[in-house]
Amino acid sequence: MPEPVSVEEHLARILDDVEPLAPYQQPLMDALGLAAAEPVVSTVSLPPFDNSAMDGYAVRYADVAAASEEHHVHLPVVGEISAGDARLLALPPGTAAKIMTGAPVPSGADTVVPYEWTDRGVATVVISRAPRERQHVRYAGEDVETGDLLIEEGTVLGPRHLGLLAAAGRPTIAARPRPRVVILSTGTELRDPGTGLGHDSIYDGNSYLLAAAAKRAGAIAYRVGIVPDQPRAFLESLDDQLVRADVVVTSGGVSMGDHDVVKEALSPSGTVWFGPVRMQPGKPQGYGRVGEDSVPIFTLPGNPVSAYISFELFVLPALRTMMGLLPASRPHVRARLTHALTSPRGRRQYMRGDLDRAAGSVSPVGGPASHLVGDLAMADALIVVPEDVTELPAGAEVEVLPLEGGLAGGL
Numbered sequence: 211m212p213e214p215v216s217v218e219e220h221l222a223r224i225l226d227d228v229e230p231l232a233p234y235q236q237p238l239m240d241a242l243g244l245a246a247a248e249p250v251v252s253t254v255s256l257p258p259f260d261n262s263a264m265d266g267y268a269v270r271y272a273d274v275a276a277a278s279e280e281h282h283v284h285l286p287v288v289g290e291i292s293a294g295d296a297r298l299l300a301l302p303p304g305t306a307a308k309i310m311t312g313a314p315v316p317s318g319a320d321t322v323v324p325y326e327w328t329d330r331g332v333a334t335v336v337i338s339r340a341p342r343e344r345q346h347v348r349y350a351g352e353d354v355e356t357g358d359l360l361i362e363e364g365t366v367l368g369p370r371h372l373g374l375l376a377a378a379g380r381p382t383i384a385a386r387p388r389p390r391v392v393i394l395s396t397g398t399e400l401r402d403p404g405t406g407l408g409h410d411s412i413y414d415g416n417s418y419l420l421a422a423a424a425k426r427a428g429a430i431a432y433r434v435g436i437v438p439d440q441p442r443a444f445l446e447s448l449d450d451q452l453v454r455a456d457v458v459v460t461s462g463g464v465s466m467g468d469h470d471v472v473k474e475a476l477s478p479s480g481t482v483w484f485g486p487v488r489m490q491p492g493k494p495q496g497y498g499r500v501g502e503d504s505v506p507i508f509t510l511p512g513n514p515v516s517a518y519i520s521f522e523l524f525v526l527p528a529l530r531t532m533m534g535l536l537p538a539s540r541p542h543v544r545a546r547l548t549h550a551l552t553s554p555r556g557r558r559q560y561m562r563g564d565l566d567r568a569a570g571s572v573s574p575v576g577g578p579a580s581h582l583v584g585d586l587a588m589a590d591a592l593i594v595v596p597e598d599v600t601e602l603p604a605g606a607e608v609e610v611l612p613l614e615g616g617l618a619g620g621l
């Protein structure tokens with residue numbers, strides 16, 4: 211039996227081993243939530259040309275400066291310019307041109323008078339109020355100039371960044387791809403939701419829990435589902451799946467039982483470490499590489515809460531490292547306990563909690579056991595009780611790992 215390792219040791223070993231995936235140019239819509247793997251410099255100005263901010267008349271300021279309710283200015287209308295239709299290129303002095311929002315301002319004109327300050331005349335326009343000089347003109351380059359840095363390398367691309375890239379004419383951006391994560395549940399007792407249950411079977415919650423967690427982390431999740439507790443069936447299933455995997459995540463079959471299929475199947479290869487981590491839930495862990503392509507594999511414990519906490523602590527940071535997303539781990543916060551709690555000595559306890567960020571407090575949710583999925587769904591944080599602490603009073607300040615938020619991209 212290998213010596214127990216700390217959470218930090220296990221995570222460090224994993225993060226030393228996984229590598230960022232090679233970036234390539236991805237269509238913008240595929241890049242949502244990914245980290246930019248290149249800085250992007252604008253090759254255009256925005257706006258690209260001087261254009262109108264209002265529906266109205268393009269004029270020379272000097273021709274309308276004296277307009278008021280008492281002193282109307284009359285100008286002949288020499289044309290009409292719509293957005294995307296700019297046949298009138300120059301405006302003679304002493305004239306006006308109808309202009310629509312977004313249409314190019316003709317040379318000679320420097321100001322736009324909105325319809326509301328005119329009689330909306332067709333042949334001649336009567337202007338009853340003077341704009342400020344250059345009012346309602348959006349000048350070329352006033353937003354972005356050619357050569358401006360649009361996106362810093364490492365930016366997690368959200369809707370506003372993608373909108374800017376498109377506005378600047380970029381159809382793609384270099385980003386690391388989403389890791390393809392294959393998720394296998396082991397357990398002869400498992401059944402698919404929607405099917406019948408015997409007195410000795412349970413539904414496979416884990417493959418949904420882990421696939422959803424992987425997908426939310428930005429990965430592509432392939433939920434393979436249930437594999438029985440037979441090493442041969444497990445290895446066959448794994449072998450079939452490796453071709454589409456950047457990462458494999460299994461649940462179950464790694465503790466001390468007589469049918470611990472994952473351990474039994476993978477131990478002979480010698481490429482996967484199995485051992486205890488000083489944490490609860492989540493003690494029995496495994497990590498290593500499998501197959502011809504040395505695909506990283508996480509063998510998580512089968513108890514659902516253990517599997518989920520293991521995902522948050524070990525798999526999520528690995529996936530984020532592969533995607534070049536920083537920070538790799540969700541940041542911890544500190545909060546005050548609303549109730550006292552106790553914890554066993556020697557293993558770091560991850561109690562389920564309900565975090566109130568505004569109040570800076572956290573309430574324990576349910577018990578510490580690792581099969582309590584009802585309580586897990588009610589929680590949004592983990593209360594971290596250090597290995598050497600056995601009791602904490604109400605009001606104590608504790609470290610908390612939020613299960614929602616804290617990472618760029620709304621994760």
Ligand SMILES: Nc1nc2c(c(=O)[nH]1)N[C@H]1C(S)=C(S)[C@@H](COP(=O)(O)OP(=O)(O)OC[C@H]3O[C@@H](n4cnc5c(N)ncnc54)[C@H](O)[C@@H]3O)O[C@H]1N2
Nearest residue numbers: 395397414415416417462463464465466493511512513516
């Ligand atoms: N003698 C010992 N027994 C156990 C130890 C130990 O140190 N000595 N460790 C316990 C701890 S801690 C954990 S955690 C579990 C981990 O066991 P396995 O990873 O081998 O998982 P299984 O035995 O296959 O399953 C455990 C539990 O979880 C249920 N399960 C499994 N898969 C799913 C799934 N996909 N969806 C829902 N529930 C699932 C399964 O039915 C079991 O109840 O070992 C302890 N034992």
Ligand code: MOO
Nearest residue numbers: 491492493516580
């Ligand atoms: O470590 Mo197990 O994950 O306590 O139930």
